[in-house]
Amino acid sequence: MNILEERILKDGIVKEGNVLKVDSFLNHQMDIDLFDEMGKEFKRRFADKPINKILTIEASGIGIACVVAQHFHVPVVFAKKAKSINLEGEMYVAEVESFTHKCKNNVIVAQKFLSPDDHVLIIDDFLANGCALQGLIQIVQSAGATVEGIGIAVEKGFQTGGRSIRNLGFQLESLAIVESMDAKTGKIVFSEQ
């Protein structure tokens, strides 16, 4: 069991509707020492990849991505969820459906920050149905850049996102894969890795 799985057992809370709350250490309050350990582990798992950029998506992916980036010594680009008047010039756009917020967002990255020379590690906090991740992959591919790997903190293994993306041939590494969880008992079971 790794440090993130241990922390989820200690501080994660299972709610009705397959909601796993990890807001005390991952996506509202953020434990930076934990992120640093996660960064070390991602570096180990993607050690052989020529990664020169990390891509994530606002908001809760950004903190993890920035601390992870220190282990790769590369810049981070975050995809934005809405058009800002300060974001001018050509942009890569993907439409992403959010189950949490019950809405569709355009996810955008300025074209000048992704090029065919880029070898990208995608980082995000959660993977469930995979919609956000598919949007990020689409953006990388629109740029002619290469997805070298995908690093996720928590994957809901009982939803289909992870399987779809692995089936497409991507190296997807999730530090904690929740196989099942029970809101009544609070029990969380992880997949063996």
Added chain:
Amino acid sequence: MNILEERILKDGIVKEGNVLKVDSFLNHQMDIDLFDEMGKEFKRRFADKPINKILTIEASGIGIACVVAQHFHVPVVFAKKAKSINLEGEMYVAEVESFTHKCKNNVIVAQKFLSPDDHVLIIDDFLANGCALQGLIQIVQSAGATVEGIGIAVEKGFQTGGRSIRNLGFQLESLAIVESMDAKTGKIVFSEQ
């Protein structure tokens, strides 16, 4: 001249309407080594303060806050701009007007992450009219916590936000204070610090 000021002169772009674009290193693509240097400088400027938590606001404050936090060895909490169905329980709320996006947002922090025991350093990327910052200060004070200081990357010194907040007695440290900028010539002048 510090490392951030040098970088703004090198890569910042002045646009009409008092817009300073720093999206190639600060708030869309993020230079993590630069953030680390900024963290060292904030640590130096707030060395005597008993800071046990950093508060920032999504999205572009998060990356800076997380890297800065490594120099203080404290967790980061980020205020969210919209109500999420996963954010339950009691929340501190402040209304913040965004000039960039021409709208008002509720900014929220779960009450469980701020208490009277907290000594908070507020971190953000930009300070112009100070609306977002005033919202964050209001949230800290609602919790009965203490604002130990405010660390900003880029302050527009020709707008009133910084003066108002310093007049209220807060230790506000901006790494680069733009005194004037000219979209025609591209010239940027910083205040002496």
